[in-house]
Amino acid sequence: MADPRRRIPRTDHLLADARFAEAARRLGTPLVKAAITAAQQRARAGEITAERVADDALAALPATASSLRPVLNATGVLVHTNLGRAPLSAAALDAVRAAGGCTDVEFDLADGERARRGRGALAALAAAVPDAEAVHVVNNNAAALLLCALALAQDKEIVLSRGELVEIGDGFRIPELLAATGARLREVGTTNRTSLADYAGAIGPRTGFVLKVHPSNFQVTGFTAAVGVAELVGLGAPVVADIGSGLMRPEPALPHEPDAATLLRAGADLVTASGDKLLGGPQAGLLLGRRALVDGLRRHPAARALRVDKLTLAALEATLLGPRPPVPAALRADVGALLGRARRLADALSGGGVDALAVDSVAVVGGGGAPGVELPSAAVSLPGHWAGRLRAGDPAVVGRVERGRCLLDLRTIAAQDDRVVLAAVLAAR
């Protein structure tokens, strides 16, 4: 009898097949070859028959040529750093696709001359915060702080409170980032209490600027005191406020979270923020404030190393002008509506033989801001061991395991994705 392995289709034969040729045009030949090789190996190991190789390889082809896989964030953490922070709005995704080819990012189609890079996004940002005389956009908020330190505090001091020496995450610390520019840090006050006199005593001819950093991922409670921007502006040094979260205006759902408009009105000379936290846009660093300072940042040699690409500019503009993006929408979602959705999903899953219950839940903003704020939410509760299976699905669904149950929190799932969650759970049975 012939060796059944001899019947395993050869790679060049499969690549000549129209279905594989089409996939190779879309994904590139290496990815298609890799899927074929894996299926051939499964056949050689006896896991599948030789006849199954083609279908098995086709089924294993990735959806895109990137290894980044789509994930449904059912963790209840609105801004989840490990899941890429803010998911873009449909409007922002469309804008990214349109700008992906050649585009007039730095070109005036009317006169055929060079134009200001990203003027549409800058205009949208300026319109969102009329209190800012000028705006600039860099790679992320860390880059915005870096640029402030380089441009405003070379061989000078940055005065900041010991209560605001923040580690952002992954071991990165704002004071170390600032010190890396050569600026000197002048720490004032204590971890829990800093007074206006502490700042006043430190400010002098060597001061580059005073920095206020929003403690966006921790809370100090008890015997505490801090100085607001409005008091600091009277001391004569420029005041830079890092709000982190990226709220452009006050957000009713988060009354204690700082926003750019309020701090500029209080007299801040510059405000820095992230684009991919509560604003709900692409990774970006937003700089808003006095024209002379912003112009100085924009013209600093390092600005070129920190600039954003056309895709970011496209997504940012669409985030600012388009319909409310997923993160701010999740922030405002009505808990009654969330519970209704959880009940409908749990019913549908129970009908499919799954041990599913609708339960109350608590969502949080996450690394993006509002530490300690609990957002009432609703979840579908599944047996704990489902967590791994759901992560292995396509799309992957990432929930959170609490007291032995796998909770799928619906505050971080858009209502139109409920059917995707349903299908993913049913597929994981």
Ligand SMILES: *Cc1c(COP(=O)(O)O)cnc(C)c1O
């Ligand atoms: C998140 C955060 C940063 C860093 O912002 P990136 O956009 O991630 O670079 C800086 N400062 C504060 C207060 C933050 O919350």
